[in-house]
Each structure stands twice: as C-alpha cells, then as structure tokens.
Amino acid sequence: MNKFDVIVIGAGPVGSTFARYIANEGFKVAILERKKEVGVPLQCAGLLGKKIKDINILPDKYILNKVYGAYLHSPSNTILKVGRKDPQAYVIDRIAYDKFLAEQAVDAGAKLLLNHKVKDVNIKTGEVYLENNSNKIFQGKIIVGTDGHASKVSDKFNPKTKSVMAAQYLLDMKKDVFDMDNVNPHVNSNISPGFIWMIPISKSMARVGLFANKDYNKLNHILKDFIHDNILYKNATILKKYQGFIPVYNPKKKIVKDRAILIGDAASQVKPTTGGGLIIGFECAKIAANTVSKTLQKEDINILKKYENEYRKRFKNELKVQIEVQIIFKSLTNQNLEYMFLKLKEGNAENLISEYGDMDSQSILIKEMIKNRLFFSILPKLLTRRIGNLWK
Numbered sequence: 001m002n003k004f005d006v007i008v009i010g011a012g013p014v015g016s017t018f019a020r021y022i023a024n025e026g027f028k029v030a031i032l033e034r035k036k037e038v039g040v041p042l043q044c045a046g047l048l049g050k051k052i053k054d055i056n057i058l059p060d061k062y063i064l065n066k067v068y069g070a071y072l073h074s075p076s077n078t079i080l081k082v083g084r085k086d087p088q089a090y091v092i093d094r095i096a097y098d099k100f101l102a103e104q105a106v107d108a109g110a111k112l113l114l115n116h117k118v119k120d121v122n123i124k125t126g127e128v129y130l131e132n133n134s135n136k137i138f139q140g141k142i143i144v145g146t147d148g149h150a151s152k153v154s155d156k157f158n159p160k161t162k163s164v165m166a167a168q169y170l171l172d173m174k175k176d177v178f179d180m181d182n183v184n185p186h187v188n189s190n191i192s193p194g195f196i197w198m199i200p201i202s203k204s205m206a207r208v209g210l211f212a213n214k215d216y217n218k219l220n221h222i223l224k225d226f227i228h229d230n231i232l233y234k235n236a237t238i239l240k241k242y243q244g245f246i247p248v249y250n251p252k253k254k255i256v257k258d259r260a261i262l263i264g265d266a267a268s269q270v271k272p273t274t275g276g277g278l279i280i281g282f283e284c285a286k287i288a289a290n291t292v293s294k295t296l297q298k299e300d301i302n303i304l305k306k307y308e309n310e311y312r313k314r315f316k317n318e319l320k321v322q323i324e325v326q327i328i329f330k331s332l333t334n335q336n337l338e339y340m341f342l343k344l345k346e347g348n349a350e351n352l353i354s355e356y357g358d359m360d361s362q363s364i365l366i367k368e369m370i371k372n373r374l375f376f377s378i379l380p381k382l383l384t385r386r387i388g389n390l391w392k
C-alpha cells in the first residue's frame with residue numbers, strides 16, 4: 001500500500017496548484033494523473049483576468065498577449081467597445097503553464113505519477129484503485145478530486161455532472177490583420193447562453209471558438225460558417241482544432257464527503273456566464289488547502305466540511321447573479337439582443353461597462369446598471385425585477 005497524507009487525482013492546473021500548497025506545508029502528497037504528459041491536448045482559450053497575478057504564480061514567459069478590452073458583437077454586428085488603459089486580461093500558453101504548475105508542485109515535494117489512471121476510490125477508507133495496475137493501491141488520509149468535468153471522485157457522492165461542449169480553432173492569417181489589444185465575443189440566440197470568442201495571440205494568429213449546448217459536429221458547423229461569413233477571416237488557415245467540455249455550474253453539488261473533497265472543474269467551479277474555470281478553481285484550491293492543512297494538523301476529519309462553507313461564503317452571491325444573467329441571456333431572441341445592443345450604445349453603456357466590467361465578477365456591473373436604470377430600458381420589467389431581487 002502506498003500511503004500518503006493527501007492523494008490528488010488529476011494534474012490539471014487546479015490539482016497541481018492545490019498539491020503545491022499542501023506539499024509546501026510539509027505534508028506527503030501524491031498526484032495521480034492518467035495522461036503521460038501534463039497539459040496536452042490543449043482544451044482552453046487561455047484567457048485569464050488580470051486578477052490571476054494576485055491569485056496564482058504566472059511568470060511573464062507564459063503570457064502570449066495582454067488584452068486591454070473587447071469588441072462585443074451583436075448578431076448583426078452592432079459593436080460595443082469596452083476597455084481600459086491598462087491590461088485587463090492575459091492570453092496564456094496553457095500547455096506550458098500546466099506543465100509549469102505541475103513542476104512547481106513537484107519542487108514543493110509532491111510526487112507526480114503520470115500514466116496513473118484512477119479507476120475507483122473509497123471515500124470512507126481513502127483507498128484509490130488504478131485502472132491498469134490492480135496490485136498497486138494508494139491510500140490517502142484525504143482524497144482530492146481535481147479530475148475535471150467527468151470526475152470519478154464526484155460520481156461517488158453526486159449525480160452525474162452535466163457538461164456542455166466547446167470547440168476551438170487556431171487560425172493563421174499569414175499576415176498582420178488582428179488588433180491584439182482586444183478580444184471579440186459574438187453573441188447569438190442560436191448558441192445562448194454560450195457565445196463565440198476570438199482571442200488574438202499575435203497579429204496574424206487567433207483562437208476562435210465557442211461553447212454551446214450542442215454536439216461537436218454542430219459546433220463545428222457553426223464555427224466554420226462563422227469564419228466563412230466573416231470578412232476578417234478571409235483566407236484563414238485552420239492550423240489546429242481543439243475540443244473540450246465545460247461543466248455546468250450546479251449550486252446543489254456537494255464538494256465534501258467523508259475523506260474526499262472536489263476542486264476545480266470536478267466541483268463544477270466555473271463561471272456560469274463565460275465558462276471560465278481557472279481563476280475560481282485557483283481561489284478554491286487555496287481555500288481547500290487551508291482546510292485540508294488544518295484537518296491534517298488537528299487529525300480531525302470533521303474539519304474538512306469547512307471547505308464547503310468557506311467556498312459558499314466566498315462565491316454564492318456572485319454565482320447566483322451569474323446564473324440569473326445566464327437565464328435572462330438564454331431567453332433573449334436575436335431581435336431582443338439587437339435591441340439591447342442599440343439601447344446600451346445609446347445609454348452610454350460602453351463607459352459604464354469599461355468602468356465596472358470585470359471578467360471574473362459581473363455582480364458589480366449589474367448593480368451599477370440597475371442603479372443607472374439602464375436595465376429598465378433594455379429588458380422587460382419582469383426580468384429586471386428578477387435580477388434586482390437578488391440583492392434584497
């Protein structure tokens with residue numbers, strides 16, 4: 001039996017970050033990863049709000065581009081320009097960053113075991129069984145599921161997690177055509193509450209993708225049509241195609257049970273509005289590490305429950321607002337969206353969004369829009385009341 005204080009299942013960015021924190025505290029940590037190489041294939045647009053620098057280590061060498069703002073596109077291409085004078089987000093080399101975070105965990109003392117696919121866990125005893133190596137059993141005082149959207153650990157105490165698909169292309173224009181300072185989200189009721197993104201990584205190359213509640217073939221059709229119909233991408237070469245899953249945030253999901261906890265995509269810790277999971281996952285890794293450390297120090301497994309309380313205290317309200325925004329967004333037709341874009345432009349919303357907008361928390365902006373009575377001019381009263389009630 002291979003005994004550890006903590007067994008982390010999955011060497012994604014969240015698992016490696018958590019493992020680094022716990023190994024730094026001097027605990028014996030193993031990370032079991034099913035892949036033979038950390039970080040591949042890429043399953044991310046790699047856009048991180050500037051807050052990342054306060055939340056995790058991000059050396060500049062992994063930053064491909066700094067983004068100052070966005071052009072928000074309506075279905076018929078009315079554009080809202082938002083942004084600030086200083087960088088608001090970073091576009092990162094996600095594969096290299098995942099490898100870096102795993103190396104940091106190893107440097108802190110964690111044992112990283114690649115080609116170790118977990119088949120089953122016993123959350124009462126802390127035993128972990130591998131798929132192709134039935135003789136080798138691991139045991140941890142605490143088991144941490146950071147095994148992504150289809151988490152085996154989550155399945156032990158939650159119903160199957162719902163996920164939506166995402167598809168992304170790496171486009172090469174072979175000449176300088178892109179404005180590198182801005183990303184371009186495109187909305188359309190056909191894919192709501194998902195959207196299409198264009199994220200430049202250089203003047204000639206961009207990541208163009210989307211997430212929506214549709215199958216991969218349908219996503220590919222939508223993406224191909226979008227590129228074909230958009231003059232900006234004339235003569236674009238698709239260098240690579242990527243696909244992945246984004247878990248649907250579920251406020252009822254349990255993230256602690258017996259000796260097990262969940263963090264990151266495994267815990268469905270993703271922003272409902274954008275599907276982004278890195279910043280929230282990293283913040284939760286920190287919260288979880290504090291609780292796990294106390295649990296091990298005091299040798300009292302009951303302390304583990306505090307992770308769930310701390311997580312809800314920190315994120316409940318923001319995620320509630322984002323779910324409401326998502327529900328409203330989903331209910332809008334393209335006609336509604338066009339009307340909304342026009343009204344927002346007339347109502348000087350570009351300045352308001354530039355001042356209060358934040359990729360990672362939309363509640364402050366929504367509050368300001370309600371205060372400015374901007375929402376009343378663009379949304380039916382019922383919907384405005386619904387979102388206004390969130391703060392009561």
Ligand SMILES: Cc1cc2nc3c(=O)[nH]c(=O)nc-3n(C[C@H](O)[C@H](O)[C@H](O)COP(=O)(O)OP(=O)(O)OC[C@H]3O[C@@H](n4cnc5c(N)ncnc54)[C@H](O)[C@@H]3O)c2cc1C
Binds near residue numbers: 117
């Ligand atoms: C197309 C796309 C674009 C995205 N763009 C962004 C973005 O721009 N910004 C952002 O913040 N987020 C983005 N996301 C979301 C982001 O990628 C995830 O939230 C993030 O990867 C979650 O990290 P994680 O460590 O929790 O899980 P993962 O990155 O999924 O890592 C899980 C790890 O567990 C391993 N594993 C799984 N099962 C087992 C098993 N049984 N045994 C052992 N190991 C196992 C996997 O191999 C993997 O290494 C995007 C997602 C997609 C699909």
